[in-house]
Every structure is written in structure tokens, then in C-alpha cells.
Amino acid sequence: MDYSHGRLATILVAASIMVVGCTSSPPDSPPAPSPAVNQAGAGADGAGDPYYPTDGNGGYDVTDYNVSVSYDPAAGTLDGDTTVTANATADLNRFNLDLVGFDIGNVDVNDKPAQFTREGDHELVITPSEPVAKGASFKARVRYKGTPAAKEDGQLGKNGWQKSRSGGAFVAGEPHSATFWFPANDHPRDKATFRLTARVPDGWSVISNGREEPSTSAEGWTTFRWVEETRLATYLTTIGIDKWTYERSTLPDGIPVVTAYAPGVENKKQLEARLPEILTFLSSKFGPYPQKVAGGIYLNEDIGFSLETQGRPIYAKWTNLETVVHENAHQWFGDSVTVDTWADICLNECFASYAQWLWAEAKDRQNLDQRYRSAVDRVKGRDTFWGNKLYGMGKGNEFHGVYDKGVLAMHALRRQIGEDAFNRVLKEWPAAYKDANASWRQFEDFVQRIAGQDLRGFYDAWFHSDKIPADQYLYPGTLRG
Structure with missing residues (x-):
């Protein structure tokens, strides 16, 4: 993800750095994950994340999502039919899925009607007609309809299903977005393959993750199909409904590239034309490209972030070259290697932000030591800058330090351990x-x-502390003046 409010490329090149206030944080060590079941035979109503304890669920691991939706932009209503295939990790008399809103028509488990109730703002509690045995594979099919919603997030703005200025819609958000349009085990720890079948009125089109399959038309509606064969976290799924302009090509190694441009942002084609160059560069740094597809989704929307939706990032209207580098670096750091809990977010954002520095070093011949020293000089006395922890930052503070303090920490780590x-x-x-x-x-x-x-002192100074690091860690290696 890249933030629009003082994006990193601007933050550390401009004369000043945006400073985000910090709040008190809990101890670094997160609590142990919740058990698979809350009581005999009942799957837990959360995955045990220290910051979002009711996100996700216990008792099973999802292997595949097969999502089918029909959406009418004029009415703004969605009909959904999703099958979740999972393996039971405990004996289950009942289990939960996460879903925000919608009227539930019916639920089947292994093709047999199941009972269901709603609890809280996102828990769909399912009781199958027969218990599911530990180790068994099972399918839960949920049919639902209604008006999809979005929710304000204090850090990034809206998450979830959002209307576009053309009258279409798109889904984007972190940490929450998937459950605003399909039932899921909504935690990054449970990655699964993903298939989307989306039906829209003729004249509209659909973009999503994965490989594009042939579309079909009948009775004034067109059905689009997308298949993501590489397992992904739920927040990395997306759907975009608009009157897209598509560009299709392949990378030199044969990986298919599909990019979609919303009406009004066709000028971004010149930017996206550099994608093969960007992926070649990132592969030289991080190893082979880990996804089976590539491309992008260019919105004509001034949302507060761009997002690394797997294999095909979503870009806000303000996107620039550094943003494209950032979101594609996430295909390694965040998408392929995914956080275990939301406290681990520096593994995503600190690396993706530093990829922008690596690009500037290679392509613009920037002296990164000089850039680092200049940045540190500008914020040296600003306690609110250093007060944003990079690990153990506390719920609601996950994105406050990773784009600015995080990139400095990565460069200091590079100089601390050496180039090789x-x-x-x-x-x-x-x-x-x-x-x-x-x-x-x-x-x-x-x-x-x-x-x-022994890097414990360095880690404590940069990643676990809310104070400026001592000089031995602030200026390691060639950073010593």
C-alpha cells in the first residue's frame, strides 16, 4: 500500500517530512493466538490477531473461494453466491465466516441445508446439519443479496465497496475489504486460491485478480471470469466494475499482463508501459517474480491510497512512477510473503518503501547515504516522528511509521550488516x-x-523503540560522517 497523504517519494525528497502523531503502544510481544474452537465443537470467532482479535475464524483453513456475483450499477445492488472450500482443523459442530451486511438467502454445507445466525457486525455463524470431522474437507455455500457498503478507517479513509465517479464500483482496503462483498475467513494468515464470476449489464466490464478467462453475453448481461491460482490473503482480492479500457500483453517470460484504465485516466498508459522495466529491476533485487500474472487497475478516483491487490495493483488517480514501483515490490513483500499478524506490517511496507529508494539509486543515481543523512537531519528533533514504533505500534497505528521512519530503518540495516x-x-x-x-x-x-x-541492540533501537536511535545505530557503517 502507498499512502497519498505525504507519499514517501515526496516525503524524503522534499524540504520537509510529514510527521504523524503517535499514541501509546502495547508491549511488543503479541498474545498467543486464540484456540481453534471456543467451546466443544464451535469454531472460534477470531484468528487471534493481537490488534483485530475477531478478524478471521478458528477451526478450519480455507483452500479456495469461488465467488459469483451479479451487480447492477444503476440499482447499486449485488446478488452473491460464494462457495468456500476448507479443511477442518478441529471437530466442528458450527463455525463462522466473516461477512458485513447483506441479507442471507440460504447456506449449504456439503450440499445440505445448514442453519445460520448473524452475530456482531460481521460474524455469520453456521451450524451444518452434520458435524464436520477434524481433517475433513468441506464446502460452505452462501447465497446473499443487498447493497454493498464501505466503512471509514481512521488511518486510510474508506475500506470496502466504493462507488466510482462513472457509476461503477470497486473494492479496496486494508486491513478490511473482502468481507464487504463475499463471505471469508478474513485474516491474512489464511491464504487461498480465488475464482470470480461476475455478471454485469452489457456495456460494463469487470477486472479482478488472476488469469482472464473468456466472457459470455446473454439477455443484456455479460459475465466475466477471473481465476487466481496463487494463494492470496483476502484483503488482496478485488473487483472493479466500470467501462474499462483494457491493454493486454505478455512479459518476456510469457507471464500475461492485463491492465484496465477507468474513463478519464487513459493518460496513465505511458506510466504502465514501464511495468516490464520495473518488474525486471525488482526481480534483479528480490528474485524471480512470484506471481503468475501482472498488470494494474487505474482508477479515476482520489482515494487515500493505492493498494497491492495481488498480481494487479489498484492505483488511485494521483499514482506516479514511485507508486507503481512500491505496489509491485509488494508482490514479493506482502503478497507472496504475507504477514502473520497486523503487528508485522513493516515486513510489507518498510520493504516496499525501500524499493523506491533502490529504484532511485539505480535509475537516478541517487546517493542514498546522502539522502538518508539529509532526511535524518530534518527530523532529528521531532519526537513525534521517532515515536512511531515499527513493531508493537498498537492497533490503529500500523501505517503511521512504516513509510518514513521505516525506510530510514531499512537503509540503516543495510549499512549495519553490509552490502553482501x-x-x-x-x-x-x-x-x-x-x-x-x-x-x-x-x-x-x-x-x-x-x-x-548480534543485532538485538539495533532492532531495539529502530523497530521496538519510540525514541531516536543512539548514534551507533543511527549512523552505522558508511553513514558515519
Whole structure:
């Protein structure tokens, strides 16, 4: 994700740095995950994230989402029919899915009618006609309809289903977006494959994640189909309904590229034309491109962020070259290697933000040591800048430090461990955790093994502290003046 409010490319090149206030944070060590079940046979109503404890659910792992929707832009209503395929990790008399809003028509589990209730603002509690045994694969089919919603998020603005100025709609948001349009186990820890079948009136079209399959038309409606074969976190799914202009091509290695432009942003084609160059550069730093597709979704909307929706990022109207670099760096850091909890967000944003510096170093011949020192000089006395922790930041503060303090921390880490070790980390970390989840603690251990150094003091100073690091950590290696 890239923030519009003082984007990193502007923040550290301009004469000043945007400073975001901090609030008090909890201890660094998150609580243990919740159990798979809350009581005998009842799947837990949360995945145990320290910041969003009711996000996701326990008792099962999703393997696939098969989402079918019909949307009428004129009426603003959606009919949905989603099948969730999962493996039970406990004996289940009942289990939960996450879904915001909608009227539920019926629910089937393994093709048999199931009972259901709604609890809270997003829990769909399902009781199958027969218990699901631990280790068994099962299918839960939910049919629903209504007007999709969005929700204000204090950090980033709206999350969820949003109307576009053309009359269409799109979905974007972090940490929440998927459950505003389909039922899911809504936590990054449970990654699954994804298939979308979307029916819209003729004249409208649909863009989503994954491989494009042939569309069909009948009785004034067109059905579009998209298949994402690489497992993804739920917040990385998307749908865009508009009168898109599509561009299709392939990368040199044959990976298909599909990019969609909303009416009014066709001028972004020149920017997207650099995608092969960007992916070639990022692959040289991070290893082979980890997705099976590429491209982008260019909105004509001034939303507060662009987002790394898997294989096909969503871009706000203000998107520039640095944003495209940032969101595609996320295809390694965030999409392929996904956070274990939301406290680990620096694994996504600190790396993607530093990718912009790597690009500037290679393409614009920027002296990053000089850029770093200038940035530190501008914020040296600003306690509110250093007060944003990069780990253990607390709920609601996940994005406050990772774009500015985070990029400085990554450059300091590079100088602390040396060029050879840092380059190994850039490639070996995404290779070691490809298509998996990882935590910040695992990253600290991983880097320390490669560096052959005791980095506990450095980590404490940069990632766990809310104070400016001591000079030995603020100016390591070639940063010493």
C-alpha cells in the first residue's frame, strides 16, 4: 500500500517530512493466538490477531473461494453466491465466516441445508446439519443479496465497496475489504486460491485478480471470469466494475499482463508501459517474480491510497512512477510473503518503501547515504516522528511509521550488516517464505543468521523503540560522517 497523504517519494525528497502523531503502544510481544474452537465443537470467532482479535475464524483453513456475483450499477445492488472450500482443523459442530451486511438467502454445507445466525457486525455463524470431522474437507455455500457498503478507517479513509465517479464500483482496503462483498475467513494468515464470476449489464466490464478467462453475453448481461491460482490473503482480492479500457500483453517470460484504465485516466498508459522495466529491476533485487500474472487497475478516483491487490495493483488517480514501483515490490513483500499478524506490517511496507529508494539509486543515481543523512537531519528533533514504533505500534497505528521512519530503518540495516548480507536478505527472505506467512520476529532471526552479528541492540533501537536511535545505530557503517 502507498499512502497519498505525504507519499514517501515526496516525503524524503522534499524540504520537509510529514510527521504523524503517535499514541501509546502495547508491549511488543503479541498474545498467543486464540484456540481453534471456543467451546466443544464451535469454531472460534477470531484468528487471534493481537490488534483485530475477531478478524478471521478458528477451526478450519480455507483452500479456495469461488465467488459469483451479479451487480447492477444503476440499482447499486449485488446478488452473491460464494462457495468456500476448507479443511477442518478441529471437530466442528458450527463455525463462522466473516461477512458485513447483506441479507442471507440460504447456506449449504456439503450440499445440505445448514442453519445460520448473524452475530456482531460481521460474524455469520453456521451450524451444518452434520458435524464436520477434524481433517475433513468441506464446502460452505452462501447465497446473499443487498447493497454493498464501505466503512471509514481512521488511518486510510474508506475500506470496502466504493462507488466510482462513472457509476461503477470497486473494492479496496486494508486491513478490511473482502468481507464487504463475499463471505471469508478474513485474516491474512489464511491464504487461498480465488475464482470470480461476475455478471454485469452489457456495456460494463469487470477486472479482478488472476488469469482472464473468456466472457459470455446473454439477455443484456455479460459475465466475466477471473481465476487466481496463487494463494492470496483476502484483503488482496478485488473487483472493479466500470467501462474499462483494457491493454493486454505478455512479459518476456510469457507471464500475461492485463491492465484496465477507468474513463478519464487513459493518460496513465505511458506510466504502465514501464511495468516490464520495473518488474525486471525488482526481480534483479528480490528474485524471480512470484506471481503468475501482472498488470494494474487505474482508477479515476482520489482515494487515500493505492493498494497491492495481488498480481494487479489498484492505483488511485494521483499514482506516479514511485507508486507503481512500491505496489509491485509488494508482490514479493506482502503478497507472496504475507504477514502473520497486523503487528508485522513493516515486513510489507518498510520493504516496499525501500524499493523506491533502490529504484532511485539505480535509475537516478541517487546517493542514498546522502539522502538518508539529509532526511535524518530534518527530523532529528521531532519526537513525534521517532515515536512511531515499527513493531508493537498498537492497533490503529500500523501505517503511521512504516513509510518514513521505516525506510530510514531499512537503509540503516543495510549499512549495519553490509552490502553482501543485505543483498542476500533481499533475495533469500522472499524465497524462504514464498506463498506463506511470516512474522517480524522470524525476520529478525533470519537477518541475524545471515549477518552473523548480534543485532538485538539495533532492532531495539529502530523497530521496538519510540525514541531516536543512539548514534551507533543511527549512523552505522558508511553513514558515519
